[in-house]
Amino acid sequence: MSYTGRIFIILSVIIAILSFVWILLYQLLKENVSNILEPSEGYVFDYIVVGGGTAGSVLATLLTKHSNSTVLLLEAGDKFGFISKIPLLATVLQKSVNDWSFLSVPQRYSSKGLHDQRQALPRGKGLGGSSQINFMLHFDGYDKDFDRWKQMGLREWSSKIMKPFIDAAKPKSDEYFKIRRHYSKLAEAFDRAETDFEHKPWNFRRAKYTVRRGYRWGVYQKYLQTVYGKWNLKIITNAVVRRVNIKNGLAESVTVGIKDDDGKETKFDFKASKEIIISSGAYQSPQVLLSSGIGPKNFLQKIGIPVQNDLPKVGKNLFDHMNLPLFVSVAEKTSINADALLSIREVLTYFTTGTGHFGNFGVIGNVDSMEEKSGSMLFGVGAIDESALMSISNFKREHFRALFPLYYNSTQEGFVIISTCLQPKSRGSVVVRNDNVRRNPLIDPNYLAEIEDVNCTIRAIRNSIKIATSDAFAILKPKIHWPKIKECSNFGPFERDSKWNQPSDNYLECILRYVGLTSHHPGGSCRMGLTKYDSVVDQDLRVHGVRGLRVIDASVLPTPLSGNPNSIIIAIAIRGAALIIKSNKDK
Incomplete structure (x- = not known):
């Protein structure tokens, strides 16, 4: 059995034990809702x-x-149940009985690296x-x-x-819990970047979570x-x-x-x-x-x-934000990975103090430009679990691996920088087949139908590149892993792209249309x-x-x-x- 497989089994056992303990406690301390x-x-x-x-x-x-x-x-x-209370386990409930588990209709202009070009659209139930x-x-x-x-x-x-x-x-x-400067080396780099880019009309926001004493406070x-x-x-x-x-x-x-x-x-x-x-x-x-x-x-x-x-x-x-995630590996110990989560010390720290990796979801902060209507988010996760993320995102395997090429390394350090157009112009729709509300509605977000959304997201990506390759992050020795997608190979990534991190607009548009993901912000x-x-x-x-x-x-x-x-x-x-x-x- 592979190392990743063993990690998955161990995590499953931990979750099962926690669930069993919670069931016992729940029966003893059962909430009496009159x-x-x-x-x-x-x-x-x-x-x-x-x-x-x-x-x-x-x-x-x-x-x-x-x-x-x-x-x-x-x-x-x-x-x-209890699992929903632990911040880091937020995605565990996706595709569960507490998720409507909607899928979009096949998308015409995006989602080409997803099965049937359909985005997974979780909603709490x-x-x-x-x-x-x-x-x-x-x-x-x-x-x-x-x-x-x-x-x-x-x-x-x-x-x-x-x-x-x-x-x-x-x-x-x-x-609430707010990410502090010294939370991690990545948080320190984010803080330094705010000074480095003070000449830009950018707003740096360290992540603030609605968490109380280590538990979700919704x-x-x-x-x-x-x-x-x-x-x-x-x-x-x-x-x-x-x-x-x-x-x-x-x-x-x-x-x-x-x-x-x-x-x-x-x-x-x-x-x-x-x-x-x-x-x-x-x-x-x-x-x-x-x-x-x-x-x-x-x-x-x-x-x-x-x-x-x-x-x-x-x-x-109907509108929604669409993201392009890019994986950035680093040489310094700074992120959430499987080894860190399986540390007895980490688990004990969370259950005794409500702090540590389990007490938030790994997002370090956001950088927003209202002038350019673009945003970047730093997500401090190094090792990406292939089976878990593929399941909740509907990725095809080859496109997932193109986006996260070091998926097999459970000790990998790094972060994901996510680029977003904050004011998309594309509009979609929600319709029904008949009057049976137990049948899922037909949801068409119509992502990237307007070319301005592509241009806006490309501006966001280039801002993200500037942040990740700035002097503020240099101490981490970051390396952006540009997705090698067969259908985009005419546009890149070429050797110069990895060296200078300035791929063409055609390449960025192509990968956006293949591996861009929803932000889950419909309205x-x-x-x-x-x-x-x-x-x-x-x-x-x-x-x-x-x-x-x-x-x-x-x-x-x-x-x-x-x-x-x-x-x-x-x-x-x-x-x-x-x-x-x-x-x-x-x-």
Whole structure:
């Protein structure tokens, strides 16, 4: 058996032991959630929140805390287990029961090095949603992102108006872990680079994780758990919302499907006396609307869904960030690799102090250029586990090995520098085959359809090269490993590319279209706007043409955010809760 195989077995044994210990502890210290409700016909609540992910958990919490109204939270998944709490093991839950495990439709302009040219699109399934499987990176956002919305006519969403909500979403001093200068030699190099490039209009951000005492501190922990036991909150898990029912222009109830242990589904109708809020995320909020007959009239009629509200932009305007990762080997001990993780000292350090490699996800920091709309991220991982990453990314083997040529060396030191266009122009869509929400929606991010996205990413790559080959990193003796992809061989990499690290634009475009990967930052599919002809919701996040129905989650973003979106989605949910409470206080 290979060394890598033995490492994988040992890691599996460690995870199994930890899981067994957690199950024992869980049974002993089992959380008594009095809010869990057995489904039954005839329930009436003031508010019904569809989706217990990032936005839905925040909304349910705030509506419960700050009103005397009754709240029903419907979640299609269940709870997450202990593994989700350990920051470094974030990707372990991908392709598990806590992941929707979506795949994009085959991509025309990208993903050529992936099976069937389909990107893997993980989404959290369970209370807390994707905030339970993400990389926990906190980002305050940039004023320019919100002021761009203001220029589009969305004056209620300017940076000035959003600031108090963004401040409210910030983790407190004991709710985050920030990478310090002396965390590693890579972190020290990142810190020196900020000085070296002070003449550039670049913003260096050391990674800040929403981690508390070494464990994930997402919306489930920070928000939802705080209202367990409140009389006015009820939660039904494993509940799939099949349809929002509209009568005389008012959203009055939802039809929910719940399966028993034998897989037989029973449907229930739950009524809302005030509002229904869809918070199912960028892929599933449009799915819920379309399956309910809220969307483009001609399309709905074509697939046999009765039309309740003709709304042309539902499922349109989908966007996402696309990354190009490049592996950089170094001569200094500075990164996460299999040997480091299997160190008894490392494991004991984490479980006794909550620090060390297991206490974060390895991202050291970001470098953003708002002028060039490009970004770079340093990911301090040396040895890349082939079987694990290929499984969750959908890579073909030969293209994975081209990207990570030292995949076989479990002791390899290095880092991955990731280049991104922060404001992509390409737009995709989410559509459904029929009204069965248990069938995955057809998700087409349409990556790299616009040539400006390619040019923007190439600018980001060249900035990344400058950082990795700067004097600040010289002490690490970095070597960029340019992917040797057969289909790109006419463009490089040539000997001079490895020597000077200045490959042609044609080569960079080619590898981007073959091995570029999603950032998992989808949004825009129920965008906010001024009319039903250019958007799905108005500035108060109310669905055009339907009273008592809002969408509040990443799907309402008009344009991309220039970084990790999770904390901004929390801020939007806080703002949404305030809008809901204000509009219903006199009812």
